[in-house]
Amino acid sequence: MKVGKIIKVSGPLVVAEGMDEANVYDVVKVSDNKLIGEIIEMRGDRASIQVYEETTGIGPGEPVYTTGTPLSVELGPGLLESMFDGIQRPLTSIMELVGDFLVKGVEVPALNREKVWHFVPVVKAGDSISHGDIIGTVQETSIIEHRIMVPKGISGTVKEIAEGDFTVADTVCTLEDGTKINMIQKWPVRRGRPYDHKLNPDAPLVTGQRVIDTFFPVSKGGTAAVPGPFGSGKTVVQHQLAKWADSEIVVYVGCGERGNEMTDVLMEFPEIKDPKTGESLMKRTVLIANTSNMPVAAREASIYTGITIAEYFRDMGYSVAIMADSTSRWAEALREMSGRLEEMPGDEGYPAYLGSRAADFYERSGKVVCLGSDGRMGAITVIGAVSPPGGDISEPVSQATLRIVKVFWGLDANLAYRRHFPAINWMNSYSLYQAKVDKWMDANVENTFASNRAKAMALLQEESGLQEIVRLVGRDSLSEGDQLKLEAAKSIREDYLQQNAFHEVDTYSSLDKQNLMLKCVLAFYDEGKRALDNGIYLNDIIKLSVRDRIARMKYLPENEISKINEVMKELVKAVDDLIEEGGILNA
Structure with a gap:
């Protein structure tokens, strides 16, 4: 492992030299505390690193260890009903280990290595398998069946597979060439997971909210933005969609929001009965919490962590809804890191690449035919809240978002003050899926x-x-x-x-x-x-x-x-x- 040396610390930004063997987006361990960081810029042998933990107390001369791998998430049974931070550290497990506050350098695996799952194979010895094929299932919660898929780069003939109780790290399938497959996949968060091909998103995501379903529908596999000023009901709209939308999996990303709002989610979701199953909503929900007082760099990674987990469940053939609350806080993290890198600022200090980074996130939505021999279909619907200062949607984050998404639910402070909720203004909102959804509604609800x-x-x-x-x-x-x-x-x-x-x-x-x-x-x-x-x-x-x-x-x-x-x-x-x-x- 190549070791570099810190020469500068500026808040969450650390500059290290002697890093000529490292690559952009590699994960590194900073100082003897082994703080998790990610390289975001290389100049010669100098690497600029955004550190996902508190950097107080570290200084020049301390070591930086390169891992040679990009920031990745662990995917497998145990994701549902869990709460992670922006880089997929399991907050409940960390609390049990070190208490209510994150401790520097604490390392806990994202997926529980001790919990045992009952694996039921769906292929047998002699079958040929390749990337994306389902080899077995695990009943992760009472309502969601977790489908174990062949990881990327693996294909061959099954030599041995059997039903039984396994941890996620145990081998569940062995191929003729000696390759062993367990229930964990790792995937870099900044790269979209592959699929066979995209489909036309023509069916609506039914939310049960009349102003949305009737006037401004979003398709399954579509994108929507919810901009609005403080107090206009962005979070309540997203909570309603998480509770009632007819998606099978919900990924809720609290990106730079108040801690008490995430507390509300944690308190409410377990008590909400899923209308389709009667079970707790948490049994099909993954929570990612990066509140406003947590390290700002991890906020930038949190929405990529969320969308990668959503893609994993999409690849199983599920319809997934991901709520990002709010992308404005994510953009503020981008602006802070850009400023510390001394990059040329764009509008209102945001980096010039704000629009392309937002597109990278929203374009990972879609209704697709998944990889695998069974031709299953999955969908990701992305709904992002935007918090423009003073409710002014002419600011850069709102405008960058509106250029990408196809549904705009414009929240109006005047409606909210009049106690009209949801405070979606019907005069300036729109949906570009309207024509497709109208055909679906006429065919499936009533022709008028x-x-x-x-x-x-x-x-x-x-x-x-x-x-x-x-x-x-x-x-x-x-x-x-x-x-x-x-x-x-x-x-x-x-x-x-x-x-x-x-x-x-x-x-x-x-x-x-x-x-x-x-x-x-x-x-x-x-x-x-x-x-x-x-x-x-x-x-x-x-x-x-x-x-x-x-x-x-x-x-x-x-x-x-x-x-x-x-x-x-x-x-x-x-x-x-x-x-x-x-x-x-x-x-």
């Missing part, structure tokens, strides 16, 4: 879903224009038809888009319920127009008692959503009665 969505969005856009007139000359200056549009748009906003994340029923809406609710809200507008055409006054339409039932339909449990059809029938009858009364009075 897309047209109803377009009609509701048109009403909301018309409301925006009419509100300008109301502010200038007052509501009474509008025709009754335009005033009805305002009432219908208000119903869409308050009865449909507004959703209570903390109400046990309203927190999630199935697509069938969303379809019926939207039809009911639009039926009020259509019936109102019919009443106006028959000479009924707008005030009489607004005062219809059935409107209370329309406002309460969001609280109907999923097994009672057929009652929404009754509400629509009651609405038609109420308007018929108004028209009949009006006819009698006119006579």
Whole structure:
């Protein structure tokens, strides 16, 4: 092992000389404390190293040991229900070993080497296997089957494989050429895992959040950004997606967020019942926590650690959702390291390569055909929160993100202050998957879903224009038809888009319920127009008692959503009665 020597320490950045045999992105051990670091720049025999631990107390002259390998993660049984830091150190195991605070140079393997798993082979002696083939399964949690795959660079004929109880480091399969396979794979975090080919992401990731599923859907295998100012609900939106989205695996990366928010995740997720299985949500979740008071360099690595773990589960054929909260804190770590390297700054001090680094992360999403002879499909959906200072999305991180992602859920502080949650502004948000998802919705929910969505969005856009007139000359200056549009748009906003994340029923809406609710809200507008055409006054339409039932339909449990059809029938009858009364009075 080649040993270098420290010549400069600048916070998390260490410069060492005598490193001519090392390569960029190699992992090194810094000082006698063996702090974990990664080479990020080479100039001659001088290496600039970002250290993933606290560097207090180290100085020039101390040794640097090169390992010759890039920063990698361990992949295998034991990932689910675990909490890691940004470089995949298991925080629970470290706490049991050294207490509540990280100690310099502490080394604990990411995957438990002592826990025994029951391995069930799916191939037999004499079978030919190659990279990506599944050789056996382990029941990792009560709801997730962990599929053991052949690592890269290995192929051949199975000589020996048997069912039994093994640790992750034990040999479970031996090939004819003597190659031994265990249940651990190592993979460098900065390199995407290979797949056969990408597919068109045409099916939506159903989230149960009405404003998202109906108006701004994200595809399975797509990318979305959630920018918004402080207090507008970014974290709650991501928690809702983690809880309710129809992905099989959730990877939640707390990147530079407050410690108490990660505490909330740790306290809440085990108590949340998975709607599909009735089990704890943690049984299909991996948490990566790099809070704001943890070493800044590890924050930069945390999202790569998260996406690599997500790719591993994708390769098994699962649909994975990864939440990065927040990529702004990750970009701040990039800016700090760039400044210490004395690189030429770009906009607002961020490095010139901010956009390409963000693209490296988001482009690892996708719906793919995985490697392996069975042709299984997997998907990674990436949802990144962005925290622009003061809510100004013209700043560099937001703009770099928007150039890459295809869904923009713009959170609005004014909506949040009015207690309208999710505070996604329907006037400036968009989804570039809309056309694909409309076809899917029409085929799988109801063939009028897309047209109803377009009609509701048109009403909301018309409301925006009419509100300008109301502010200038007052509501009474509008025709009754335009005033009805305002009432219908208000119903869409308050009865449909507004959703209570903390109400046990309203927190999630199935697509069938969303379809019926939207039809009911639009039926009020259509019936109102019919009443106006028959000479009924707008005030009489607004005062219809059935409107209370329309406002309460969001609280109907999923097994009672057929009652929404009754509400629509009651609405038609109420308007018929108004028209009949009006006819009698006119006579």
